[in-house]
Amino acid sequence: MKRRAFLRYAALLALGGAGVVRAESAYHRLKNPAAPTLLEKKHVPGLEVPSRVRSGEWFEVRVRVGYLVPHPSTPGHWITWIELRGDGKLLARMEFPRGGVADPIAVFRIRLEKTTTLEAVENCNLHGTWISEPVRVEVV
Numbered sequence: 001m002k003r004r005a006f007l008r009y010a011a012l013l014a015l016g017g018a019g020v021v022r023a024e025s026a027y028h029r030l031k032n033p034a035a036p037t038l039l040e041k042k043h044v045p046g047l048e049v050p051s052r053v054r055s056g057e058w059f060e061v062r063v064r065v066g067y068l069v070p071h072p073s074t075p076g077h078w079i080t081w082i083e084l085r086g087d088g089k090l091l092a093r094m095e096f097p098r099g100g101v102a103d104p105i106a107v108f109r110i111r112l113e114k115t116t117t118l119e120a121v122e123n124c125n126l127h128g129t130w131i132s133e134p135v136r137v138e139v140v
Contacts, residue, residue, distance in 0.1 A: 027121065027131040030067075041068040045082065045120035045132040052138045058111050063120040065104035067132075071124070073100035080123045082106040086116040115139045 030036060030044045046067030053059045063082050065071040071079060078100030084092045094106040104122070116139070120132040 027129050028127070029131055030133060033133075036068065038069070039127065042066045042071050043122070043124055043127055043130045045122045045130060047118060047120050047132050047135045049118060049135055049137055051136075052140060053112060055113055055139045056111055058109050061108045061110060061118065063106045063108070063122070063132075065122050065124075065130075071104045073102065073104060075099045077124070077126050078102075079104035080125055083121045084108050084110070085119045085121060086110075086112065088119075091118075112137060112139050 028040075028043065030040050036044070043065065044067050046064045048062040048064065050059060061084055063084060065079050065082065073079070078098070079096050080098075081093060081095050082104070083090060083094075084106075091110055092106075092108040094108075096102045096104065115137065117134045117136050119134050121129060123129045
């Protein structure tokens with residue numbers, strides 16, 4: 001990470017710790033789906049979700065960190081949390097224990113009342129916060 005980007009990210013993290021919401025621009029995103037980097041392959045969360053659900057009925061959303069290559073879970077490199085967002089609002093969050101003892105997969109049971117765009121956001125203790133590609137779920 002270049003110095004300027006590091007300082008900007010560190011300042012955003014400090015603001016986030018003080019109760020100020022981090023700007024979405026601080027999230028890392030998949031830049032080129034046709035040629036993802038190894039870092040992107042390991043850190044961009046992947047959403048497994050039905051494309052169509054019934055209004056008010058519970059369904060599962062599975063979030064897997066590392067959409068092409070599983071994220072390592074080691075004592076020095078692990079996922080700290082995974083969030084599920086609907087239309088930009090927090091729907092659910094799972095915290096992971098320190099030290100990489102848990103597989104970085106989260107399964108959330110949710111229900112929706114209207115068509116919603118879902119996104120997963122995760123935080124790696126070494127490589128920052130990553131956001132998935134948005135997935136539209138049609139509610140019928």
